[in-house]
Amino acid sequence: MFAPLQNDSFLRACLRQATDHTPVWLMRQAGRYLPEYRATRAKAGSFMGLATNPDYATEVTLQPLARYPLDAAILFSDILTVPDAMGLGLSFALGEGPRFAHPVRDEAAVQRLAVPDMDELRYVFDAVASIRRALNGRVPLIGFSGSPWTLACYMVEGQGSDDYRLVKTMLYARPDLMHRMLQVNADAVAAYLNAQIQAGAQAVMLFDSWGGVLADGAFQQFSLAYTQQVLRRLETVHAGQRIPRIVFTKGGSPWLQEMADLDCEVLGLDWTVDLGRARAEVGDRKALQGNLDPNVLFAPPAAIEAEVARLLQRFGTPHQGAGQGPTHVFNLGHGISQHTPPEHVRALVEAVHTHSRRLRG
Amino acid sequence: MFAPLQNDSFLRACLRQATDHTPVWLMRQAGRYLPEYRATRAKAGSFMGLATNPDYATEVTLQPLARYPLDAAILFSDILTVPDAMGLGLSFALGEGPRFAHPVRDEAAVQRLAVPDMDELRYVFDAVASIRRALNGRVPLIGFSGSPWTLACYMVEGQGSDDYRLVKTMLYARPDLMHRMLQVNADAVAAYLNAQIQAGAQAVMLFDSWGGVLADGAFQQFSLAYTQQVLRRLETVHAGQRIPRIVFTKGGSPWLQEMADLDCEVLGLDWTVDLGRARAEVGDRKALQGNLDPNVLFAPPAAIEAEVARLLQRFGTPHQGAGQGPTHVFNLGHGISQHTPPEHVRALVEAVHTHSRRLRG
Numbered sequence: 107m108f109a110p111l112q113n114d115s116f117l118r119a120c121l122r123q124a125t126d127h128t129p130v131w132l133m134r135q136a137g138r139y140l141p142e143y144r145a146t147r148a149k150a151g152s153f154m155g156l157a158t159n160p161d162y163a164t165e166v167t168l169q170p171l172a173r174y175p176l177d178a179a180i181l182f183s184d185i186l187t188v189p190d191a192m193g194l195g196l197s198f199a200l201g202e203g204p205r206f207a208h209p210v211r212d213e214a215a216v217q218r219l220a221v222p223d224m225d226e227l228r229y230v231f232d233a234v235a236s237i238r239r240a241l242n243g244r245v246p247l248i249g250f251s252g253s254p255w256t257l258a259c260y261m262v263e264g265q266g267s268d269d270y271r272l273v274k275t276m277l278y279a280r281p282d283l284m285h286r287m288l289q290v291n292a293d294a295v296a297a298y299l300n301a302q303i304q305a306g307a308q309a310v311m312l313f314d315s316w317g318g319v320l321a322d323g324a325f326q327q328f329s330l331a332y333t334q335q336v337l338r339r340l341e342t343v344h345a346g347q348r349i350p351r352i353v354f355t356k357g358g359s360p361w362l363q364e365m366a367d368l369d370c371e372v373l374g375l376d377w378t379v380d381l382g383r384a385r386a387e388v389g390d391r392k393a394l395q396g397n398l399d400p401n402v403l404f405a406p407p408a409a410i411e412a413e414v415a416r417l418l419q420r421f422g423t424p425h426q427g428a429g430q431g432p433t434h435v436f437n438l439g440h441g442i443s444q445h446t447p448p449e450h451v452r453a454l455v456e457a458v459h460t461h462s463r464r465l466r467g
Numbered sequence: 468m469f470a471p472l473q474n475d476s477f478l479r480a481c482l483r484q485a486t487d488h489t490p491v492w493l494m495r496q497a498g499r500y501l502p503e504y505r506a507t508r509a510k511a512g513s514f515m516g517l518a519t520n521p522d523y524a525t526e527v528t529l530q531p532l533a534r535y536p537l538d539a540a541i542l543f544s545d546i547l548t549v550p551d552a553m554g555l556g557l558s559f560a561l562g563e564g565p566r567f568a569h570p571v572r573d574e575a576a577v578q579r580l581a582v583p584d585m586d587e588l589r590y591v592f593d594a595v596a597s598i599r600r601a602l603n604g605r606v607p608l609i610g611f612s613g614s615p616w617t618l619a620c621y622m623v624e625g626q627g628s629d630d631y632r633l634v635k636t637m638l639y640a641r642p643d644l645m646h647r648m649l650q651v652n653a654d655a656v657a658a659y660l661n662a663q664i665q666a667g668a669q670a671v672m673l674f675d676s677w678g679g680v681l682a683d684g685a686f687q688q689f690s691l692a693y694t695q696q697v698l699r700r701l702e703t704v705h706a707g708q709r710i711p712r713i714v715f716t717k718g719g720s721p722w723l724q725e726m727a728d729l730d731c732e733v734l735g736l737d738w739t740v741d742l743g744r745a746r747a748e749v750g751d752r753k754a755l756q757g758n759l760d761p762n763v764l765f766a767p768p769a770a771i772e773a774e775v776a777r778l779l780q781r782f783g784t785p786h787q788g789a790g791q792g793p794t795h796v797f798n799l800g801h802g803i804s805q806h807t808p809p810e811h812v813r814a815l816v817e818a819v820h821t822h823s824r825r826l827r828g
Contacts, residue, residue: 269804274762278770321738321760321800323777360720360739377682378721399682401635409639416684439682443630 108306109243116178117246120309120350120372122393122430128418128462129177130455131248133354134441135170136182140448142169153198157183163233164240171245173448174455178245178309181237181302183230185252185313188294189261191222202265209264211272216283221294224301231305238306248352249307251298253314254291254336255329261287270319277328284328292332296339303341303349311352311374312336318357318376325361330368337369352395356440366391377439381421385432393432394421397439398454403446407453414457418465426466436462469667470604477539478607481670481711481733483754483791489779489823490538491816492609494715495802496531497543501809503530514559518544524594525601532606534809535816539606539670542598542663544591546613546674549655550622552583563626570625572633577644582655585662592666599667609713610668612659614675615652615693622648631680638689645689653693657700664702664710672713672735673697679718679737686722691729698730713756717801727752738800742782746793755782756796759815764807768814775818779826787827797823 111117115129137143146166150156157163167182186204190196195207210216224231238247252260260266262273277284299310317329337351354374358365365373366388375384375396384394402413418436425431436458442451472478476490498504507527511517518524528543547565551557556568571577585592599608613621621627623634638645660671678690698712715735719726726734727749736745736757745755763774779797786792797819803812 269762271762271765271804271806274760275765278763278766278774318739321763322741324760325739357718357739360741378679378686378718380683380721397682399635399685401630401632402639402682404632404636405639413639443632445632
């Protein structure tokens with residue numbers, strides 16, 4: 107059993123219920139811009155050493171909360187743990203992105219793919235439980251996974267890509283193989299997120315980081331359809347509490363209308379989207395999360411505050427009173443940069459709280 | 468004086484006039500996927516050796532036309548010739564992208580910027596005239612430039628970037644400097660494109676390749692406003708002929724409505740946009756150009772043909788008969804990949820011609 111929740115503003119906003127301020131958390135809030143994170147990572151020896159050790163994962167997850175009055179914590183982990191558990195051999199070279207030792211590039215490799223034994227991911231669920239205990243009810247804990255399509259991108263490319271040539275070649279030349287891979291991924295991600303919920307995650311987020319690189323038509327068929335499959339299989343109530351589901355597609359603005367029909371509670375938006383227009387398009391179907399350009403954090407605090415006020419204004423006054431209505435969870439439109447000055451994050455969080463209270467009159 | 472035009476389908480479609488087929492050309496159609504291009508580049512010694520020599524530029528511009536029945540030619544050049552002429556020192560390391568020896572990173576560097584003497588860009592105008600003569604009226608010649616914002620990205624970053632941190636830091640921390648740089652760029656680009664028109668370009672295209680990395684609000688202020696300034700200063704009729712203006716913003720789908728009000732004739736679309744939806748949103752304001760994912764060209768010819776047919780269908784039957792109405796110029800949604808099999812390009816061009824004639828009944 108976990109301690110009762112003291113600050114439920116994030117969960118309430120996800121469920122389109124009124125809050126006295128707009129809750130805020132930041133994608134990648136436990137990360138390299140914090141000197142204490144870099145110290146823990148140095149102790150752990152490597153990124154995977156950090157992510158696979160529940161004590162270290164707990165330590166770094168709580169670091170930004172010790173500094174800033176954030177309204178949610180997010181599990182410290184990586185979106186690629188699932189394909190790693192499939193045997194693809196994930197590693198992080200220093201100063202580079204993730205890399206798989208065994209990318210999936212031909213029919214035989216696709217045929218070999220299977221949903222991993224969730225015991226291979228025990229370290230993640232242990233981290234969730236450990237963080238949840240350490241939070242002691244202060245704010246809710248968000249679990250997460252990469253979307254089936256985003257996992258497939260890395261599984262085929264073996265690393266990040268400028269043009270996604272290999273994965274798109276498979277998609278257009280062998281759609282049958284791509285569908286098989288995505289089905290395995292969807293089955294694995296659903297099991298993975300449900301296990302996080304069982305372990306104590308109070309909301310879950312699907313990162314479709316590379317959905318936006320797909321062409322119209324391909325996006326619906328190869329990304330959205332499998333995201334929807336995952337969402338439909340998630341436990342939506344656990345221990346008597348609703349578990350909000352968040353979907354974030356970077357570059358997903360062309361498909362906002364279609365995403366508004368997903369089986370989830372919250373849509374994450376990147377910074378290209380006007381919050382007012384998104385609110386009008388999405389209507390009463392979803393809460394919205396986002397969407398400050400992380401590069402705004404390189405400007406002086408006064409400029410950060412002005413941009414925060416502008417975004418809150420674009421969304422407009424959130425729902426107040428009983429029942430459900432339009433709500434906003436403040437976030438960046440992408441992960442925070444490692445070069446961000448930590449004191450600028452304080453200016454951001456305080457501006458969100460102050461201005462959003464003012465907006466409610 | 469140049470020879471009369473034999474195939475005016477591209478210009479007619481740009482001006483929203485009826486054609487018997489949907490014209491097609493490909494961004495970066497003269498490029499590394501062609502062995503004859505690689506041979507000429509080897510002779511020239513470097514990319515800039517190729518681009519600055521009007522004979523070589525003419526040779527490579529005509530190479531794809533010798534292979535495929537394309538409906539337009541585009542000047543072989545680079546979007547960064549203008550900042551190079553400003554003295555920033557453009558070079559292309561083999562296998563890497565462009566790089567500036569003297570990036571613009573502080574107030575002093577911004578203050579030093581000035582519109583370059585157009586004589587520094589004489590090699591471009593000579594290439595335009597030479598290509599126009601060599602085309603001998605076969606198809607029209609498109610001139611082009613990077614947009615003021617896209618030039619600024621490279622000028623500040625000094626090279627390509629994943630996060631545009633340096634240029635966005637200047638934008639958010641010192642908007643005054645960014646506006647000054649963009650004003651110089653807009654003045655330079657307008658003069659540059661008008662000189663291309665004087666030299667013989669029959670249409671011009673602005674590549675806002677990095678407009679889509681901007682946040683909503685910043686895009687309108689720092690990209691769109693300066694694109695509009697350039698457009699308003701272009702010569703729209705030359706030697707008695709209308710000169711269509713094309714604007715292509717990669718990742719610009721969130722702002723399609725606003726771009727539909729630009730002072731231009733054609734909007735280029737990347738592959739995330741549904742052509743049917745774009746046609747409905749843009750209405751009778753612009754012709755549309757695009758938008759096949761270049762990665763489709765890695766699929767077998769039958770799959771390429773099916774995707775072409777699907778895109779043509781999504782646009783729907785173009786305007787037929789007299790006057791003006793909705794028209795479509797077929798293109799990729801981005802430059803063609805150097806890894807593209809040349810025979811697949813033939814399949815694409817033939818599919819566009821065949822299916823678009825069929826669509827007109």
